[in-house]
Amino acid sequence: MRGAVTLVCFLVASCVWVVHGATDPGDVSALNALFTDFESDSTLTKWVASGGDPCGDLWFGITCVGTFVTAIQLPNCGLSGKVHGSVLQQFLHVTVLDLSNNKFENDIPEHFPPNLIQLDLSNNKFQGNFPDQLMNIPSLTSIKLNNNKLDGTLNAQSFTTLVNVITLDLSTNKFSGTIPESIGDNMLSLKFLYLQNNKFSGVLPLSLANLVALQVFDVSNNKITGYLPPNFNPATFSYEGNDITLLAPPPPPFTAPPPLKSPNPSTPPNPNTTPNPNTSPNQNAPLASTKSSSSSLGVSKIAAILVVVFVALTAAAILVWFFLIRKVPERATEPLDVEANGHNHSGRFCIWCLPLFSSGKDDEKPAKVKVYEPDSMKEGMDSPKIKAQPPIKTLDIPPVYKGDDQIKTVEKVDTDKISAIAFSVAELQAATNSFSEENLVGAGSLGQVYRAELPDGRVLAVKKLDTKAASMVENENDFLSVVEGLTKPQHSNVTELLGYCVEHDQRLLVYKYMSRGTLHELLHGSANDKCLSWNMRVKIALGAARALEYLHEVCSPPVVHRNFKSSNILLDDEFIPHVSDCGLEALAPSVTERQVSAQRLGAYSPPEYTMSGTYTAKSDVYSFGVVMLELLTGRKPLDSSRPRSEQSLVRWATPQLHDIDALARMVDPALGGVYPAKSLSRLADVVALCVQPEPEFRPPMSEVVQSLVRLMQRATSGNRQTESKSDSLQGDTAHEPNE
Template sequence: MQEEMWRRIGALLLLLLFIPVNAHTDSDDVSALNGMYGTLSSNSQLNSWTSNNGDPCGQSWRGVSCSGSAVTEIRLSGLGLNGYLEGYMLEKMKSLEFLDVSNNNIGANKELPYAYPPKLKHLDLSGNGYTGSPPWAINKMPDIEYLNIKKNKLSGGLGDMFQNLNHLSTIDLSGNSLSGELPHSFGKLSKLKTLYLQNNKFTGTINVLSNLPLENLNIANNKFTGWIPSHLKHIKNLQTHGNSWNRGPAPPSPPGDHNSLSQSTAGKSKSGISGGGVAGIIITLLAVGSAVAFFLIRRKKKRSQKLGDQARAPLNSYQINESKSTPIYTEPESTILTLQPPAPLIVKPPPPVVEKGYKQPPKKIKKILANSTMYSVADLQVATNSFNADENLIGEGSLGRVYRAEFSNGKVVAVKKINSSVLSNPTSGDFAEVVSNVSRLNHQNVNKLVGYCTEHDQHLLVYEFHGNGSLYDFLYMSDEFSRPLTWNTRVKIVLGSAQALEYLHETCSPHIIHKNFKSANILLDAELNPHISDCGLSNLVTNVEDEALDQYMGSGYCAPEVTMSGKYTLKSDVFSFGVVMLELLTGRMPFDSSRVRSEQSLVRWATPRLHDIDALDKMVDPGLKGLYPAKSLSRFADVIALCVQNEPEFRPPMSDIVQALVRLVQRAKMSKKMGGGSVVDEEADAWHGDADMDMNDIML
């Protein structure tokens, strides 16, 4: 009996070993976590993760929790992670409800991700050094209950983006540099229990909070004014010090104000003002108003007698934009307008009355920008659908985000919204000087600046729009319907880019060092001609060297001398240009942490192979499918080798590089004309492509 029992137990155990366990993780979650592992550059703490496939749920990846095959939680707080998070990766995770990457270094000098998991309930990005402003994508998370982005470097105002967040109970924005007034949509947060706004630069009143069911409120050390609503004074945990509160009793709220302070503030018991006292105040105000009105009417009549009908005062002196057909919009971060009394009748148009806190640019700046097209914030808001990140965001970088803008006449442009936090001095003429200098750049391969906007403390640049995106997109983000770049097109892109840098380095006066040359800043038009973006913008950045080092360290584009000293020269641009040539040759990223350590740095891996014919042939981008001329490939590699030398003095100037590339094209064209030999024919045939390169087209 006992033997039979043990036999049955053994059979049962054997059966259990072979029962299939469904631990296969959802493919979108796997793809997102693979990508996240690749962008988190300091990933020694994530040794259980992989950059390619894997089973996060079945293999118990660190910090990852699942429900069935879906990833529902990611907890990576305080692991010393570097790198960044991509919005499109987060957006893939359709079941993720809990994301905590707080107290790392994954946002240093970067904006917050522009997209998030749609079902997220708990989001903690605190203590990561993020810059910019809170993204509008927060409004796309209707289930969010907990939002914590404290202790970053956020600036600017809060957009009106909280109206759909009916489950939000905790918000912590403390320890940033956020400014402006609290958005009206705060008043819609019917379940908000905890709100921490301390140690920011918020202004205006807090009336919008008066009817919320708050239990914990900390608004200390801001620039709030007005009165503290009576309802809020009874909150158990309340911190209000460090603001400029008004003293004395609060006045009654205006009729119809849904965020009234409290009816009791106008009564005897709270304010000490009787009904008769209120009536007396009202009568006094009416009398003063009547006297002012009488004075203004009388003054207007006198002026009218002198000037006749030569001019008329504007009906709405508080309007910013007097467009007849376009409604007046204000930027989400803008402060509330202050109405002014009617302007006196004058011959010249009166200066526009602008938002509180906005300063008119001095005459010097106006003179500098006289030859540039100025757009209004209202026009750009309409054209970008209020800077809608979901529909109009086309890129983001260290200076800010770029949006696609389409005007009513069908014109399409690209609008770069500069982060105020990166400007060396937003109130000075630095921005105007840069706009003036950049608007003078005139080269077929330099992206053209067509306008600007400096209204209401906003700094926006308007560029030509190129619908094919960047070279980076073409190389690394193409889908199955995209055609790979042919050899002919790659050489055309390299030559046009080289001519643009030659123009900046040797034609412009003073010379311009780009300092941010990379494939993401090479835009391609409909014919795949290159247009270099961000030319001349490095002077906008505070502490250029520090910003650039933060951005370039580990990216693969940074020249060795910049890493050592933080100083840029024309020759550091040449090094970055050589890295872009390597990208086009190999189809590899400048730095790829998903590869084995010896192949992560493209320059370090490729340099010893550039003069080895066999090795060179093996490192060519597989997307070319062998369709390239062998001799031209070798000459192409020679130019790269010159550009990426460690010693800057040995790198050639851009004019020499242009000439070398022109000779490369000319020899290939000559080979094609000669025909005859099989090798020559093979090489000439490789010069095929979507657009035939004509020297008249690519030469200046």
């Protein structure tokens, strides 16, 4: 009887857990521990410190398959506190861990989920050494630890089992020592290896030549010396800030073989001399010595003669040049032939075309002459350096001769070095139903954007460029050079260029499709989705600010967006912002069309650009301030349906940003008065700085990011909603025209 009662109780308890709990208890306990360790929970909606149902209640940032947690994605959440490895290793089914762009400052965890595939702890302040325990997770394909405070040397053993890693990003830390050989020996799947902005020293390991799949390799700004390993040829290689030589040095010119010394019993042997194993004991030593000395003497004489001949010919060429350059004004208008006379078509003398050597026959046409490379002069002989005369500064430099019969004026872009996928027109036509209207999701000054679905189920966004609107897409090589530049920005808040198409006069760019559309559509669309809470708006502003900070202050060279607005901020399923059109300023109209460009920017255009055409990173800051005003008020930057004094959002809002009562009336009515009052005031302060008329008074984006991070942290005090504020908002908005 007692056993039957026990069985019934067990079954009832099991049914209760199945009905009310959809998450594995072990995962629940581990998430409770994480929540306790995190000091900022402003964005962790539905998280609790004890119990709960993460899968059933859809905890923020948690993805489940069945009853198990499989992904923890909490980027850009303003989180701080500690991350303990003892907690992380309890997630037995987690394959994705993303805690990037937060404020963690403790030592980097030693342990991680044992079946992890993607790890992203970038843009924090983690300290300590590279976590060697990662070698116990061979399933990893992506490791991103960049932009932290990690130091020490890399243990070669740590990389022996990471054979599936495609992306390894250790950039912008304080790692030192040499780059381990084991990376090239074992990580043969690597496509992206980022080691820049550290303190690595020594030479590049020869094993890097084994990484045949490598597309991007960046070791810039380290202390690496030596030469590039033989047969190492990644698609994109950045090495600035080191002492790396791309080509191994040639053997010294005119080097004679060392003379053979005759064995002399009276002369003590030189301890530094290595015996030649190929020398026969019966060889006539005096004869060999004589031959070697004669050979050495002959080579020395030849070298001396060549030096004298070279100096004489160079001096003669300079004298001829000096004589002819003084005659230029007298015959500047005569049409001269470049090949025959050594002049360019503008009538000015071209020293690069002057024949340095002649056959000696006056009736023969001088042969084409290659450009004489200064480096080869230095390698060939120790000739005296000859300084160019001042007039050479005014000469036009002609195309460089690459061969006797071939002239190459523009270096063709190597498509193998472009990491993006080259699509065919047929593929993209099929994916967009021949670019039908039903797949059109947006349009801008450079072209239209279409939704594309590939046969494998992937959904992409295809930007079809208008060759009449963009100034650099007609020439295929120019377009490919722009595409190569567009693939370089790598940031979680910047849209990544996945592919391109350059066939049949078509120019198309392919990006990942963002399901939530643009921020402009979300704020001002006809449906006007009301799901954007205050914290979500601040989170979107912070993500967009991080994107501009990356473009302005991390990219080398810096990238100025030039077209930052809410319609270029795309939102994914988690409302994470992705700034689009980064780097497309290369396709923008020329300087003579600034007025058209200013109209294209519209209300986002800063004063200095409208007046003088000057556009800098501080101009992007102004446009960012306008977007923050949109988030704060829910209004369009320019709205002709409103009274004249309220049509320009910046002009209407700026005088009220420091008036507490007016500021409360400005807040988007869609919020229903639910927002932290102090956060509102602090956000208004940031906006006021960004939309300053004078560019020099606007803050850099790094300061804006820090201000928004602090604002996110202080938002934990909770949202405020009072009856008086709600009544005030309703009373004020009742008199305003509908948008």
